[in-house]
Amino acid sequence: MIPAAFEYKKAGSADEAIALLTEYGDEAKLLAGGHSLLPLMKLRLARPEVLIDIGNVADLSYVREDGDHIAVGALTRHRDVERSDVLRSALPVLAHVASTVGDPQVRNRGTIGGSIVHGDPASDLPSVVLATGATLVVRGSGGQREIAAADFFVDFLETAVAADELLTEIKFPKSNGAGWSFQKFNRRAQDWAIVGATVVGGDNPGVSLVNMGSKPELSVAATEAMASGASPSDVGAAAADGAANPPEDLSANVAYRRHLARSLVERAVAEASN
Amino acid sequence: MENRPSNVPVTINVNGNALSAEVEPRTLLALFLRDDLHLTGTHIGCDTSNCGACTVLLDGDAVKSCTVLAVQADGRDITTIEGVAGDDGSFSAVQEGFRQEHGLQCGYCTPGMIMAATALLADNPNPSEHDIRHNLEGNLCRCTGYQMIVNSVRWAAENPDGVSVSVGGQGAHS
Numbered sequence: 001m002i003p004a005a006f007e008y009k010k011a012g013s014a015d016e017a018i019a020l021l022t023e024y025g026d027e028a029k030l031l032a033g034g035h036s037l038l039p040l041m042k043l044r045l046a047r048p049e050v051l052i053d054i055g056n057v058a059d060l061s062y063v064r065e066d067g068d069h070i071a072v073g074a075l076t077r078h079r080d081v082e083r084s085d086v087l088r089s090a091l092p093v094l095a096h097v098a099s100t101v102g103d104p105q106v107r108n109r110g111t112i113g114g115s116i117v118h119g120d121p122a123s124d125l126p127s128v129v130l131a132t133g134a135t136l137v138v139r140g141s142g143g144q145r146e147i148a149a150a151d152f153f154v155d156f157l158e159t160a161v162a163a164d165e166l167l168t169e170i171k172f173p174k175s176n177g178a179g180w181s182f183q184k185f186n187r188r189a190q191d192w193a194i195v196g197a198t199v200v201g202g203d204n205p206g207v208s209l210v211n212m213g214s215k216p217e218l219s220v221a222a223t224e225a226m227a228s229g230a231s232p233s234d235v236g237a238a239a240a241d242g243a244a245n246p247p248e249d250l251s252a253n254v255a256y257r258r259h260l261a262r263s264l265v266e267r268a269v270a271e272a273s274n
Numbered sequence: 275m276e277n278r279p280s281n282v283p284v285t286i287n288v289n290g291n292a293l294s295a296e297v298e299p300r301t302l303l304a305l306f307l308r309d310d311l312h313l314t315g316t317h318i319g320c321d322t323s324n325c326g327a328c329t330v331l332l333d334g335d336a337v338k339s340c341t342v343l344a345v346q347a348d349g350r351d352i353t354t355i356e357g358v359a360g361d362d363g364s365f366s367a368v369q370e371g372f373r374q375e376h377g378l379q380c381g382y383c384t385p386g387m388i389m390a391a392t393a394l395l396a397d398n399p400n401p402s403e404h405d406i407r408h409n410l411e412g413n414l415c416r417c418t419g420y421q422m423i424v425n426s427v428r429w430a431a432e433n434p435d436g437v438s439v440s441v442g443g444q445g446a447h448s
């Protein structure tokens with residue numbers, strides 16, 4: 001399977017990428033690791049006329065401590081997130097979740113920014129963005145703006161990033177030793193989650209779900225239940241009942257998905273509280 | 275699109291040889307290697323980034339070449355299965371391990387398995403069985419049931435110098 005023909009432009013910097021996005025508008029797509037976009041293009045489900053390759057913008061690949069948060073460059077590959085010493089100590093949930101994405105070859109190519117902007121409800125990293133209440137930094141021809149996690153994911157494969165904008169950085173609040181857990185239920189090791197759950201404890205708890213709706217979602221009901229000190233099983237029930245629109249596919253129907261969400265969240269809350 | 279998109283000049287270092295070419299942007303690295311360079315040891319299995327048969331090393335990292343564009347490899351080092359043996363044809367430790375432990379049956383997955391295992395051992399010279407299984411998650415085998423493959427990689431870890439047997443020499447399992 002070969003993608004439809006496209007014009008290829010290599011951007012050497014974020015500014016160059018923004019200039020190219022402004023020039024080509026809706027016809028263009030950014031190419032980061034290509035591990036969501038290229039499979040879609042091979043199936044001709046996506047046919048951009050211009051690809052703007054940002055894979056070589058090295059100064060958008062970093063993990064650094066910055067006061068009360070950790071700044072992660074959008075072009076940081078899953079493998080570098082997984083192995084970052086800074087993250088392993090200051091935000092271990094992110095390093096761990098990155099280590100469960102796909103398989104080693106996928107993690108060597110895929111970027112955290114690509115995963116987040118792609119906005120797939122079945123993807124793992126957006127659940128950390130939501131559960132930790134991270135802030136997304138985007139830049140476009142009109143300048144830079146920050147978007148709260150809660151406002152970022154709009155609909156299926158749709159985020160608040162505009163067509164002429166680039167996600168440059170994700171600011172994660174430091175976990176300060178708060179408990180956390182990520183539960184991913186799948187059949188084979190390399191697979192996507194049938195259902196997944198990320199739970200962070202501490203003063204600002206968060207419960208988010210993978211593959212339980214049309215977009216990556218924070219479970220507001222479960223997060224509130226957790227904040228009020230509810231038991232793990234009650235938080236699990238709140239997560240399962242609170243999911244408005246679980247998908248149905250070959251792996252699971254709605255009832256089974258709710259069952260998984262309940263069990264995984266219950267398990268995750270118990271683990272995060274230890 | 276009415277106008278044919280322009281080809282893009284690339285220079286890719288493949289198995290130690292710097293090659294310059296003009297490629298159509300949509301050319302997949304796997305097809306560039308197979309069709310343009312005739313390096314057909316890199317196999318295409320699923321063509322959907324699942325099976326790992328097309329695994330090559332990009333600057334030393336295992337990647338699925340069916341999901342990388344040739345233009346993305348511009349200026350980079352690519353190692354394919356053809357570049358794994360020594361210049362004199364002697365097997366690498368991983369290749370020898372697959373021979374010693376019979377890590378293949380039909381052989382279709384083998385180039386990808388060897389490339390993934392090569393990347394693993396470069397990073398972690400003494401992997402546990404769990405490490406090996408975890409790091410080969412991206413490679414599917416329809417024949418062996420994986421145990422012989424795990425044994426082969428363990429053999430390579432335990433015999434990092436391999437055994438110096440030239441290609442086409444006496445077979446080990448005659």
Ligand SMILES: Cc1cc2nc3c(=O)[nH]c(=O)nc-3n(C[C@H](O)[C@H](O)[C@H](O)COP(=O)(O)OP(=O)(O)OC[C@H]3O[C@@H](n4cnc5c(N)ncnc54)[C@H](O)[C@@H]3O)c2cc1C
Nearest residue numbers: 030032033034035036037102110111113114115123124167
């Ligand atoms: C076999 C396989 C298994 C996988 N398994 C999992 C899994 O278990 N869990 C999981 O979460 N993911 C999984 N993935 C997806 C993987 O994590 C992707 O790498 C990731 O979703 C996309 O990142 P990318 O850098 O490859 O983005 P690309 O494919 O390059 O881009 C994706 C989209 O985001 C846009 N984009 C990329 N970067 C930016 C940016 N900085 N600013 C604005 N827009 C941008 C692109 O234009 C495109 O629309 C899997 C992928 C494969 C091929």
Ligand code: FES
Nearest residue numbers: 319320321326340
């Ligand atoms: S052919 Fe590339 S992963 Fe199967």
Ligand code: FES
Nearest residue numbers: 379380415416417
């Ligand atoms: S040996 Fe046949 S697929 Fe692995």
